Amino acid sequence: MRDFLPEDVRRREYVIGVITRVYQRYGFEPLETPAVENLATLLGKYGDEGSQLIFKILKRGEHEKTGEADLALRYDLTVPLARVVAQHQAKLPRLFRRYQIQPVWRADRPARGRFREFYQCDVDLLGSTSPVVEAELCTAVSDVLTELGFSDFVIRLNDRRVLTALLDAAGVAEGLHGPALVAIDKLDKIGADGVEGELTARGIEPEARAALLSCFDLRPGTDATARSCDAELDRLATHVRSEPGQSALDNLRAIVRLVGGTRAASSMRVDPSLARGLSYYTGAIMEVSVADLPGSLGGGGRYDHLIGMFSGQEIPACGFSLGLERILVVMAERGMFPPALANAPADVMVAMFDMSTASHALRVADQMRACGLRVLVYPEAEKLGKQIKYADGRGVPFVALLGEDEITAGTVTVKDLAAQTQHTYEQSAAGAAILEALKERG
């Protein structure tokens, strides 16, 4: 787990600010839940592997000695959402659009862009089964990445029911659907030959294997995502024969058409090999990625049964989760942050001539702050050269000097460190003058 020093925090807040603004532009509203949930709420929701990665909290007081845990750290933002809906349903709108940007904790091995404490940026719409929901999530995520300066991302789209239909069509026994998907999901890591080997190792018969390679178009040199969405949907329609599979393809076609008129259209791809790990997905699934980061920047999908597990009442839902840490890693590597984020902590430093006149320094600082300036007061009457060097070293552009003459005359001398010039102002006018100078240099 990491400390974030000032420049780190500024970068994180910049990205979170863009995500928040875009989600609000889609009518999503903020939700925050506690870091700590009842352990029972989380257990069994993330599979066996997930349960092992939950940080568990000891009972308090005399029960501490039992070594038992009753609470746990939040593992994702979806299960807490489901709990909130069950608990506060009467206070929530019928169509609940919420975003939630908070840390989650997993006792995982750290890797590049993967940490034990990391932020998820989730956006979900509850209460509708319309493909408009999936389409809006895709365009919102596209808007976020575009505003952050990404131009090369791809949003891959698939449907759980299409996966099932393709596996059925290839003749994979139902009990082997899971292992086959795990193998197919590794395509971007181990290539087509690797996938074939994995399929063999996982007990898929030669005939089904050949059919799978054809259905999923896994042969070396081919790439489903190089095709237009419509072309890939047409190709898939020749393989998918079951009714649920056909209806899922129709739904994907609707999503693609809905996104078609927006700025996100060119980023959409249909990718039959996209599987997504979590078992609670029931329909469309999505993932967004860029070429230079293995894995994804985020993903999501439709999960129409999870909310019902908590509220006892089926509420359809679809969501998307962006990984803040992975976005930050790529933005840092590509140098995508605005230079202003590395800025000085203040616009002006008031130097300290003498402790006996320090109250004048604080009064002038107070006046400047009332103008909206960020003002640092040097707290000790050290040598003036040392003080100015400190301001310069921290990138503070102006130093305000209040010597005996200035105090007597009610003025203040403002030194421009870059231009190496200085001007004397009435104390009440200095703030406005510095603001003006800052505006001029942009």
Add this chain to the structure above:
Amino acid sequence: MRDFLPEDVRRREYVIGVITRVYQRYGFEPLETPAVENLATLLGKYGDEGSQLIFKILKRGEHEKTGEADLALRYDLTVPLARVVAQHQAKLPRLFRRYQIQPVWRADRPARGRFREFYQCDVDLLGSTSPVVEAELCTAVSDVLTELGFSDFVIRLNDRRVLTALLDAAGVAEGLHGPALVAIDKLDKIGADGVEGELTARGIEPEARAALLSCFDLRPGTDATARSCDAELDRLATHVRSEPGQSALDNLRAIVRLVGGTRAASSMRVDPSLARGLSYYTGAIMEVSVADLPGSLGGGGRYDHLIGMFSGQEIPACGFSLGLERILVVMAERGMFPPALANAPADVMVAMFDMSTASHALRVADQMRACGLRVLVYPEAEKLGKQIKYADGRGVPFVALLGEDEITAGTVTVKDLAAQTQHTYEQSAAGAAILEALKERG
């Protein structure tokens, strides 16, 4: 621990925004630390009672069975700051001004404005012993509360060394300093008679008791904070005889003089009965309160030795911590939040006539969002009356209609729900027109 629904989050973010802006105006920089610290880092830093209130996290994997804890949830923001300074010192400026606004966790009994997960808003300046630091913290806190709309707060000021000097002067044996302070600290809860009873119960001799009542001016009907700071400092000077006590009084006088020229001057009080619980304070201590909330909205003080416990090198420090939850409680009770925080989640809702023309709805929504509008798309082609009622119920002021006629003509009809009027615009011009209408109504 609490869930924060959309309006709660907006209120919290509003207050955090004001605090952040003011602290930045003082040149403070943001720091964030992990929610989880090593248990060993926290143990022994908050006294015996504090250690019992720490949430402890079980070891992971096979060690889970041992029932042992090795990690813990952050208990405050000061100890993590000390750890950060020891760990990252080379990357930090010589005078480190940091603010940190994050949740902390305590396994405490909840009460009004007290929760097991709550936010602290800390601001600290490391690296200087100058009273300018204390003065700047007081003016910063005053600026925060003034900008939030408080006009009746009081910043009480005292010094740990003055407390010691007064107890010595009253003839209280050193071993009884602690119990005597606990009794005196209850003045605002149990009154002067109550304090006298507590002093008796805690074994303070009658002579010392009488002297204490005089030194601390605890007699019924008197109130140290009704006096001017200078008058109270003059009165205390007649009791304090030790050299450290006199030098502490001089320091308090310097702080009062420094604040004297700023907007915070009228809020300052010297209060000899202010004790503050934490044992790490070494000099000036401060607390800010309002009449209608028992306890304080925040407090702080100088702690010149704590950082050295981690870094091995003495670094003087002084800080102030505002309690977000208590500020929110008072603001809610007094109705101090700007009405805009209760606003609708969107500026306009695009209604859905027919799923076959839904892509037009998404394209128009996309255009409006590109103008900066917050746009909700109704996801299902339900009866128009039901859709409009939904928008109205959520406070969304405009509804955009895209029927067959509009789609053919490339226009959109915008309904103003409050005025019960409607206008038809070119699709590309509708966003600007709605923005204009929103500006007009302010």
